[in-house]
Amino acid sequence: MRKFDLIVVGAGISSGSLIYNLLKLGFKGSILVLDRGDKIASGPTAFSAGGFRNLWTTDINQKLCSYSIGLLKNFAQEMGVGCAYQGSGYLFTYYQKAWDKIPAAFEQWNANAVNFEVLKPHEIENKIPGLLCGIDHMDPEIVEALEFEPIVGGIFGKDCGSFDPSQAAVGYFERALNDYPNPPVIELNTEVISVSIVNGVATGVTLKTAEGVEESVTAGIVALCTGPWINQILKRSGMGQEDLTPVIAQKRMMFITEFPGFPNVDSRWKDIPLTIIDQGIYFKYESGNLMIGKARKNEPDNFDTTFEQDYYINEVNLPMQERIPSASSCKLKSGWGGLYDT
Incomplete structure (x- = not known):
C-alpha cells in the first residue's frame, strides 16, 4: 500500500x-x-x-485580502510567470438606502489600510463610458418592473482588480x-x-x-x-x-461580449474597473472583450453547469441596457457555466 x-x-x-x-x-x-x-x-x-478585493465588512477579510493582493501584485516577480494581474480596481455602485449605510465602514477601512475612494454620480459616469446614474432616461414602467433607482454614489477600491x-x-x-x-x-x-x-x-x-x-x-x-x-x-x-461543512454548490455563468457601442467603442473601456451595478450585474475588461456576470437569485444547491444564453439576453443584457444604453450592442460571443462554493 x-x-x-x-x-x-x-x-x-x-x-x-x-x-x-x-x-x-x-x-x-x-x-x-x-x-x-x-x-x-x-x-x-x-x-x-x-476578481479580488479587500472591500469587506470584517477585519479578518480586509486584512487577509489585502495580504493576498500583495501576493498577486508580486506574483510574476516571485514565481517567474504571470497571472494576468489587473490592478484596475473595483467599483461598487449604490442606491440611496444602501448608500446611507456606507460611511459606517470608513473608519474600519481606514484602520485596516483599505485604499478606497468615494465617488459622486458624475465621477462614476466618467469611469464607465455611457453609464447613466439617473433614471430620467428610462421608461417609468421599466423602472418600476426592474425596481431601478438612481445611483447616488460609489466606492472605488483602488487596490482591487482581477487575475487569471x-x-x-x-x-x-x-x-x-x-x-x-x-x-x-x-x-x-x-x-x-x-x-x-x-x-x-x-x-x-x-x-x-x-x-x-x-x-x-x-x-x-x-x-x-x-x-x-x-x-x-x-x-x-x-x-x-x-x-458536513456549511458549503453549497451554485451555478455561476460568465458571458463574453462585445463592448458597449461596438463597433465605435470608447477607448476608456479597456481601463474600466470591475464594476457592480443594478441587480448585482458586474463586468470587467477581459482580453479585448467585456466579461459580464450576474448571480441568479435563489440558485439551487446542485452541480448543474448548463450554459443558458437566454439568461444573458433576458436577465443580464436587458437590465444592463437600461443603465448603459449602449450595452444594446453587447453581442454575446461566448460563455460558460461553472460552480461556486458558497
Missing part, C-alpha cells in the same frame, strides 16, 4: 498555493495530488471571474514541481471515492483511476481542496449531515 505524508485532493489554485507555500516553508514530506480532471486547474478555478486563477494555479504547481527536492506526485484522471476516517482523523483515501482500478492510499494528512464537491466526498466517507 502506498503512503504519503500529505494527500491533496483537487488540483486547482487552492491546492497549488497550499503545496507551493508548504514547500517554501520547508515541508519535507511526500505529497500526492489527486484530481479527476485531465489537467491542472480544470475545475472551478478555470471558470472563475478572477488558472495561470496562477499552473505557476504554483510548476514551482512546486521544479524547485524542491520533494516535488508532489500528481495523478490526474483520478477520482477520490472516499476519505478513510478513523476516530475522527483522516488516514488516507480510496481512489479510482480512469481505467476503473481502485486503490487505497494512506496519509498523515488529507487536504480536501475540492470546493463545491467537499460534502459529496465527506458523505461518501460516512460522515453524517451534522458533520
Whole structure:
C-alpha cells in the first residue's frame, strides 16, 4: 500500500498555493495530488471571474485580502510567470438606502489600510463610458418592473482588480514541481471515492483511476481542496449531515461580449474597473472583450453547469441596457457555466 505524508485532493489554485507555500516553508514530506480532471486547474478555478478585493465588512477579510493582493501584485516577480494581474480596481455602485449605510465602514477601512475612494454620480459616469446614474432616461414602467433607482454614489477600491486563477494555479504547481527536492506526485484522471476516517482523523483515501482500478492510499494528512464537491466526498466517507461543512454548490455563468457601442467603442473601456451595478450585474475588461456576470437569485444547491444564453439576453443584457444604453450592442460571443462554493 502506498503512503504519503500529505494527500491533496483537487488540483486547482487552492491546492497549488497550499503545496507551493508548504514547500517554501520547508515541508519535507511526500505529497500526492489527486484530481479527476485531465489537467491542472480544470475545475472551478478555470471558470472563475478572477476578481479580488479587500472591500469587506470584517477585519479578518480586509486584512487577509489585502495580504493576498500583495501576493498577486508580486506574483510574476516571485514565481517567474504571470497571472494576468489587473490592478484596475473595483467599483461598487449604490442606491440611496444602501448608500446611507456606507460611511459606517470608513473608519474600519481606514484602520485596516483599505485604499478606497468615494465617488459622486458624475465621477462614476466618467469611469464607465455611457453609464447613466439617473433614471430620467428610462421608461417609468421599466423602472418600476426592474425596481431601478438612481445611483447616488460609489466606492472605488483602488487596490482591487482581477487575475487569471488558472495561470496562477499552473505557476504554483510548476514551482512546486521544479524547485524542491520533494516535488508532489500528481495523478490526474483520478477520482477520490472516499476519505478513510478513523476516530475522527483522516488516514488516507480510496481512489479510482480512469481505467476503473481502485486503490487505497494512506496519509498523515488529507487536504480536501475540492470546493463545491467537499460534502459529496465527506458523505461518501460516512460522515453524517451534522458533520458536513456549511458549503453549497451554485451555478455561476460568465458571458463574453462585445463592448458597449461596438463597433465605435470608447477607448476608456479597456481601463474600466470591475464594476457592480443594478441587480448585482458586474463586468470587467477581459482580453479585448467585456466579461459580464450576474448571480441568479435563489440558485439551487446542485452541480448543474448548463450554459443558458437566454439568461444573458433576458436577465443580464436587458437590465444592463437600461443603465448603459449602449450595452444594446453587447453581442454575446461566448460563455460558460461553472460552480461556486458558497
